[in-house]
Amino acid sequence: MKMMPLLCFVLPTVVPVYFWGETWTNAFFIPTILRYTCGINVVWSVNSFAHTFGYRPYDKSLNPRENIGVWMICVEGFHNYHHTFPWDYRATELPLYNMLTPTIVFIELMAKIGQAYDLKFVSPEIIKQRAHRTGDGTHHLWGWDDPEFTEKLKEKYGAVSHSEDRKQA
Template identity: 40%
Template structure:
C-alpha cells in the first residue's frame, strides 16, 4: 500500500528528486500569505494602482520574452547596448533568477527537451513541469548535461555579467522596492494595498504566466509543425505570455525571433521587436524561411492540422 501511494504521488507531482525544503516552504507560503494579504488589503484600490500593476506586467513580460528568452538565450536578433540595458532592467523587475541561470537552464531545456536532462521535463507531469521543478534538487542528468552548455557568449557579455554579480539587489529594487514606492509616493496609495498589488498580484500573475510555457504549452495543444516532439501550440499561453505559447513552432525553429510562424496570434513580443528594428535599435533578425517551415510540416507535422496550416502558410 505504501509503495502504491508513493508511486501515485510520483505520478502526480513528479517527485523523483530530493525535495528542496526551503524552496518548497518559501514558494508555498508566498502563495498562501499573498492570498491572505490580498484578501485583507487589496481593496479598496486606486485606479492608478491597478493600471500600474498591468503596466508592470507588460514590462516584466517584455523583459522575459524579448529579453532573456529571444535575445539572450536564442540570440535570434541583436540589440544596441541601450536596448539591452532596458531589457535587463525589465527582466530584473520580474523577480526571476539571474539572467545567467535562466539562459543556462533554458538552453539545457531545448537541447534535451522533455528528457531526464530537461530541468522541467513535461513527461514528469503537469505539477513538476509547472512549479515542482523549482521545489526539487536537480537530478544528476540535469547537472551533468548542464555543465556542458556553452555559456561563453553570456560570460563575455559585460552587461549580463554585471546583472549576475548584483542580481539580488537589482531584483529586490526593480521588482519590489521601486514599484511599491512609486505607488505610495506618486499617488498616495496605502502601503499595504501597494504591496498587495505589486508584491503579490502582479508578481504571481507574471510568475505563473511564465511557468505556463513549461507546463500548458508542453501538455495541451496541437502539433502542426512537428508531432515527434512534446511542445504544442497553445493560444492561452500565448495570450498571457506575449507570444510564447506557439511552442511546437518555437521548438522546431528556436532561432526564429518571432517564436511563431504568424505574428497576429497573441504575439505582441514579435511586433515589439519589429518596431525596435524600424527604429534601428534591433537588427539581424533571424527567421525560418517559408520553405523550411513547409518542408518540416509535410515531413513531421500532424496530418489533422497539416492541410489547413499549409493553406494559411502558402497565402
C-alpha cells in the same frame, strides 16, 4: 538583471507610499508581492498549457504544442514552432498572427530604428519540409483539411475544397 529588483520590488512599493499615502505593508504586499506572484503563476500556467494541450505540426517528438487558446489569452501560443525553429525571431509562420503579436511588432520596430539587426527567420520551404518530415500531420489544420469540417458542412455552406482540386491535378 540589475534593474529587476528595482522595477519589480522597489518601485511598486515606493510609488504607492509616496504618491497615494499607502502604508509600507500594504504597498509591499499588494502591488508588489501579489502582482509578482500572480504574474509568475500566469507565465507558468501558459507554459504548462503550451506544453500539454494542442497540436505538434512541426515536430511531434517535442513536447511543446501549438495552442490557439493560449494565443488568444496571451498572444504567444505557437510553442511547437518556437522550439522547432529557435533561431526564428517570429512566433509563427502565419503572417496575421505575426502582425498581432506584440513581441514581434516590438522586435520589428527596433529593427526599423536600428536597435535590432540580422533578424533570422525560416523560409516557407524549410517549414513545409520539416512539418512533413517530423510533424504530426496537423500542419495548417485549421481550414479545408480540418477533420471537423466534414463534407456535409462543406456542402451546407457551399464550400469548395481547394486541396481536393490540387489532389486531382
